[in-house]
């Protein structure tokens with residue numbers, strides 16, 4: 001497990017420090033500090049409404065907090081320098097839960113769009129890159145298909161191809177397996193791990209699919225909806241057996257929680 005105190009991982013990867021997130025007066029999560037190591041998969045876990053998506057939105061710069069900070073390879077995300085911030089945003093790829101492919105464009109055009117908007121590559125180079133990215137996600141030769149012709153799993157793959165169009169260092173996935181059958185979900189897990197290894201991607205995934213969590217996570221954090229902070233951090237396979245807090249063990253073992261467990265004192269990780 002990578003922690004802030006690791007001497008061999010000073011500022012590589014993503015560092016979240018003392019982050020506090022609000023919606024108006026309502027506190028979502030507080031005191032979040034963790035490190036996402038380079039070329040690893042980090043899973044954000046917790047029950048519905050605990051703040052997983054809100055944390056992801058902060059990490060991809062769609063929301064900002066006045067308290068705490070987030071840095072990528074030592075570079076602060078919330079810098080005042082607009083050019084620096086834009087450059088950093090380009091190193092971040094995102095697959096949203098809805099996938100959000102442009103329905104009126106072919107798969108190939110969907111993947112090409114970020115390159116047309118943000119690079120100076122010519123048409124032939126973009127065509128090659130699109131073919132390469134689609135092959136990477138297992139959709140070789142599917143350029144001319146329309147999104148409506150794709151299965152749920154293929155849509156996710158096309159969404160990932162678009163998310164990696166600009167060769168990001170970081171890939172954020174919001175509920176990647178949502179709506180997929182177990183077999184398709186398993187194949188997607190394999191793809192995510194392959195991309196981590198082949199592209200040295202740092203992947204941050206929000207998911208509450210247990211099989212997926214146990215398969216892909218190198219490290220994880222559990223956001224508690226009652227304490228409004230992280231009450232567990234580490235390899236989810238180990239947390240399932242040895243987490244200090246009953247709610248974390250119950251979540252990871254899909255067990256009902258006895259009423260009294262909700263009242264146990266929780267001291268953070």
Ligand SMILES: Nc1ncnc2c1ncn2[C@@H]1O[C@H](COP(=O)(O)OP(=O)(O)OP(=O)(O)O)[C@@H](O)[C@H]1O
Nearest residue numbers: 023024028046047048049050051052053054055208
């Ligand atoms: N735009 C918003 N305005 C006000 N409150 C919000 C807004 N979006 C989310 N919230 C609240 O913030 C809290 C965290 O929501 P969030 O969507 O981050 O949780 P989550 O863990 O991702 O949930 P789920 O697993 O159901 O997607 C919830 O209590 C939610 O009601």
